[in-house]
Amino acid sequence: MADRPAERPASEAEERRRKLDELLAAGQSPYRNRFPAPEPVAPLLERFAGFEPGDRSEESFRAAGRIMIKRGMGKAAFMVLKDASGRIQLYGSIDSLGEEGFAAFRRLDVGDLVGVSGPVFRTRRGELSIEITDFTPLAKSLNPLPEKWHGLTDVEIRYRQRYLDLIVNDEVHRAFYIRGRILTALRGFMDARGFLEVETPILQTIPGGATARSFETHHNALDIDLYMRIALELHLKRLVVGGFDKVYEVGRIFRNEGISTKHNPEFTMMESQQAYADYNDVMEMIEQLVAHIAREVLGTLKVPWKGEELDLTPPWPRHTLRELILEHSGVDFVEYPELEALQARVKEAGIEVDPAWSWGKLVDELLSNFVEPKLIQPAFIIDYPLQLSPLARPKDDDPTLVERFEGFIGGMEIANCFSELIDPLDQRRRFEAQAAQREAGDEEAGYVDEDFLTALEYGMPPSGGSGLGIDRLTMILTDSPSIRDAILFPLLRPEKPNTY
Numbered sequence: 001m002a003d004r005p006a007e008r009p010a011s012e013a014e015e016r017r018r019k020l021d022e023l024l025a026a027g028q029s030p031y032r033n034r035f036p037a038p039e040p041v042a043p044l045l046e047r048f049a050g051f052e053p054g055d056r057s058e059e060s061f062r063a064a065g066r067i068m069i070k071r072g073m074g075k076a077a078f079m080v081l082k083d084a085s086g087r088i089q090l091y092g093s094i095d096s097l098g099e100e101g102f103a104a105f106r107r108l109d110v111g112d113l114v115g116v117s118g119p120v121f122r123t124r125r126g127e128l129s130i131e132i133t134d135f136t137p138l139a140k141s142l143n144p145l146p147e148k149w150h151g152l153t154d155v156e157i158r159y160r161q162r163y164l165d166l167i168v169n170d171e172v173h174r175a176f177y178i179r180g181r182i183l184t185a186l187r188g189f190m191d192a193r194g195f196l197e198v199e200t201p202i203l204q205t206i207p208g209g210a211t212a213r214s215f216e217t218h219h220n221a222l223d224i225d226l227y228m229r230i231a232l233e234l235h236l237k238r239l240v241v242g243g244f245d246k247v248y249e250v251g252r253i254f255r256n257e258g259i260s261t262k263h264n265p266e267f268t269m270m271e272s273q274q275a276y277a278d279y280n281d282v283m284e285m286i287e288q289l290v291a292h293i294a295r296e297v298l299g300t301l302k303v304p305w306k307g308e309e310l311d312l313t314p315p316w317p318r319h320t321l322r323e324l325i326l327e328h329s330g331v332d333f334v335e336y337p338e339l340e341a342l343q344a345r346v347k348e349a350g351i352e353v354d355p356a357w358s359w360g361k362l363v364d365e366l367l368s369n370f371v372e373p374k375l376i377q378p379a380f381i382i383d384y385p386l387q388l389s390p391l392a393r394p395k396d397d398d399p400t401l402v403e404r405f406e407g408f409i410g411g412m413e414i415a416n417c418f419s420e421l422i423d424p425l426d427q428r429r430r431f432e433a434q435a436a437q438r439e440a441g442d443e444e445a446g447y448v449d450e451d452f453l454t455a456l457e458y459g460m461p462p463s464g465g466s467g468l469g470i471d472r473l474t475m476i477l478t479d480s481p482s483i484r485d486a487i488l489f490p491l492l493r494p495e496k497p498n499t500y
Helices: 010-025 041-047 094-106 155-160 162-168 170-192 233-241 279-298 321-329 339-348 359-374 424-439 450-457 470-478
Strands: 056-073 076-082 087-093 113-122 128-131 134-139 216-219 224-228 246-254 266-275 302-305 308-311 318-320 379-385 401-409 412-419 463-469
Touching: 041 056, 041 087, 041 128, 056 128, 076 094, 087 094, 094 134, 155 162, 162 170, 170 246, 170 266, 170 279, 170 470, 233 246, 233 266, 233 450, 233 463, 266 279, 266 470, 279 379, 279 401, 279 412, 279 463, 279 470, 302 470, 318 321, 321 359, 321 379, 339 359, 359 379, 412 470, 424 450, 463 470
Parallel strands: 087 128, 318 379
Antiparallel strands: 056 076, 056 113, 076 087, 113 128, 113 134, 216 224, 246 266, 266 463, 302 308, 379 401, 401 412, 412 463
16 A cells, blocks of 8 residues: 555655644745636647757746656756646746745645746756746645655555546546546537437436436435436436427436446436437437547547557447347347246356346346457447337337347447337336336336326327447547546445444
8 A cells, every 4th residue: 555645654744734834934825815827838838849958938927736746956946847738847946036935946845736937948958847937835735645656556545536646647637638528529519410408307206217226315305205317318208209309418327236347336428319310310320429529539530448449430330139149159049038948048158147137137148248348349239129128119120129229349338229119008018017027026127107108198209319328438538447447536435434
């Protein structure tokens, strides 16, 4: 646990406290309220990239950020300032600051936040720098940062103290900057296609739109139990019924499920509904959307992934679920329409079967175990069994299948989309079948949502729906091995249990 700042020598923390006390005793505030109009570092570096050693700007610039490196050489001191956009060297000397100012400059510690001003110049060693003519301490860092050369590597600390991870690991900072730009590019694409961004309830009386366990809570004033949403879909469909033909939402989803490198109980989805479209239209939209995001954010459609190169160029290949499961597992699930028969065959294939699993769950396990890990390059799997898709429209030529697809990249599902079921009578039958499974002990099965059925009874136009996982897409575009590397504050077990 060498990364934990608290384990550094106590004298270092004590020394910082002493400096804090000195500032207070001198009537100086160690925590300022503002530093007006600092310039981002990155544009400065770009603007003066052509400077030769010895070149100096005529004007003075203001910058603000955190001291990351500090070294002194007699009557001069060098530091590295980091802001949200990049790093730049600072140069302070007795000549530029005077004896008292230079002494105060040298008392700054690594981790302190500071505002500086001065001209930009290129040192004899070729380092673009700011020569400090004035500076303002902005916030005193009382905890020393991790060791300069070893950084913060302990994964547990990185996730628990993400703020520290962002300070010392530039690649982590960049990954979450990319995540922000992914959302900006996504919204630009959807808006340009005529979609309206909306917001729907997080707290719901009936959780629906997916097969998952929900988190429960209680509203005291109304004295009712509520559920945190497990999907965005059903409320978006209500809006289509109400006359909004193209809607989307970027929202948090909550599922009471396990944690893994691909799963976090709280995650972000973009879901959309498009009237008068089917799953073929949505497939085209998803592959174009992902390609657009990659171009906007990374400037390329070829991205690194675990030592390989992914090519996100549309169109992506389409495969039926049946053909891929047969190819990779040797099981043709169509030949085993009865639950017991498929259970036996799945066991033969090497999967440990839970007796409570439904026929559809068995098919899904075949997909997860044998097919998903093989889908590294972008691909769509289409045409799922009806039992796996309680909200999707049956295919006209084979009502045992539905018009559903899932998009895969890097061995992960990143999108789940389908032609929507708009027949209220068929939807009621499927809801009731789901409710029967719940009564039989399946905690992931759904409920009968009477209000949604009422909405369908007023008539919903044909519609294509999409669901795109933002966290997993971020993993792909940042080459991150775990979803925890794509979520700023992933859920962790508390180091100490809560006590009341």
